[in-house]
Amino acid sequence: MNIREWTMRSSTGAIPGVFLSFNVVVFVVYLLAFSSTEHAELPPAGHLKPLGWHRVAEPGVDTVDVVPEPGVFFEDYVRKGRPLLMKGAARNMKTFRLWNDEYLRTQFGDLEVEVEEGKKENRSRGLWTMRLDEFVEEYQQGDIYMVASVPTEMADEVELLRCLLCGGFTERLQDAVIWFSSGNTKSVLHFDAVDNINCVMDGQKEFFLVDKNEKNSVFMDHPDGSFSSVDVDHVDMYEYPGLGQVPWYNVTMQPGDCFFIPYRWFHQVRSAAGRSLAINIWFVHLLRFNYNDCMAKGQLPEFEPLGQFQLTSDLEQLRGEIANFIDELEESVLKIQDLPKLADEFEIMDQESLKMFTILDRDKNNQVDLDEVYSCNMKDIETQAPGLVRMYNSGENSENDHDEL
Ligand SMILES: *[C@@H]1O[C@H](CO)[C@@H](O)[C@H](O)[C@H]1NC(C)=O
Ligand SMILES: *[C@@H]1O[C@H](CO)[C@@H](O)[C@H](O)[C@H]1NC(C)=O
DSSP states (O other): OOHHHHHHHHHHTOSOHHHHHHHHHHHHHHHHHHHHSTTOSOOOTTTTSOTTOSSOOOSOOEEESSOOOHHHIIIIIITTTOOEEETTTTTTSHHHHTOSHHHHHHHHTTOEEEEEEOSBOOTTSOEEEEEHHHHHHHTTTSSEEEEEEOOGGGTTTSEEEGGGSSSSGGGGEEEEEEEEEEEOOBOOSBOOSSEEEEEEEESOEEEEEEOGGGTTTSOOOSTTSSBOOOOTTSOOTTTOGGGGTOOOEEEEEOTTOEEEEOTTOEEEEEEOEEEEEEEEEEEOOOSSOOHHHHHHHOSOOSEEEGGGSOOOOHHHHHHHHHHHHHHTSGGGEEEGGGHHHHHHHTTOOHHHHHHHHHHHOTTOSSEEEHHHHHHSOHHHHHHHOHHHHHHHHHHHHHHHTTOOO
């Protein structure tokens, strides 16, 4: 009942007086109730709307039609932490040209792949494995999402882009994952502690992307700190006020596009309705580029198969994270007084962080620089600070098993 309806009805005289006064009372009560709550003003922009409705997106991210050489990719994007959309970069990949349902079913049907319950990501729901041919049979009907590390048998058909083929990237590959569904998937808002290139083979994806420097606005309220519990379809701006102002980028990907998401940038990913297939590669954030390696390799092909490379060990990933941590300290040096920060960052006890510091500090000058991190024998850290390595591995695994694109 609203005021217009009430006026109209009363002017016709067709409504009994008692009913009219009931309407007036309800209207007055409604006004009083409304003006007495703290939400009396208009709710904040984007309240209870999907992520990205709070303000217009920033102008787009850098976009290229030609995949950069590794040296340029490193200097301009990886080192600076700048996202890059590479249009059409995957169009000649085998996975783009060949991987339709029929091909996957006949070539790889008997492989066991990991599948998640629910196309809207919920990290407390189930994961299981099923045969790929069964998945192909069911995915158009079911609320299921294949999120599977590339099985060895498929690794020769998955290809790495030229921008990763020299300089040190291929020694730091952390994981490659296939994302396959009937579309309308939604990830949680999260970040990855590694660099990421995601290529869409079929369907469209849309990224809500936020600079890593906005960490105070996009605070990750899940206890392990890796993602936000915000409902990505109905953002409660009273609960997450930082999201009400935060600048963001709207990146849309078409089939054949690849997107570089720098490490620690926040993102939430949606796929459009319809068959959706993407493959992403995570690689440990590189701080130093090996130009000699690129000289030695000379002219690079457009792609090389993932199967030619080994994934890096957990210990190497840990080295990468320690290096990133030190790189962000003043003068890129870890001093004795930084130890509490170190313990905090890696969730270790002070004793263990001291042990680690002692191992890393080879020249015993009470500070650790990046050279020392890169020349350290990580096995020594594993034997002398086992709690650290254990902590790191358990955190990493629980995070990576679920990261969604
Ligand atoms: C992002 O951009 C795409 C393509 O221009 C558009 O369809 C979509 O509505 C935009 N998303 C938001 C949340 O503004
Ligand atoms: C996630 O799943 C759990 C268990 O099924 C459920 O209790 C919870 O409400 C779900 N969360 C969201 C945001 O849907």
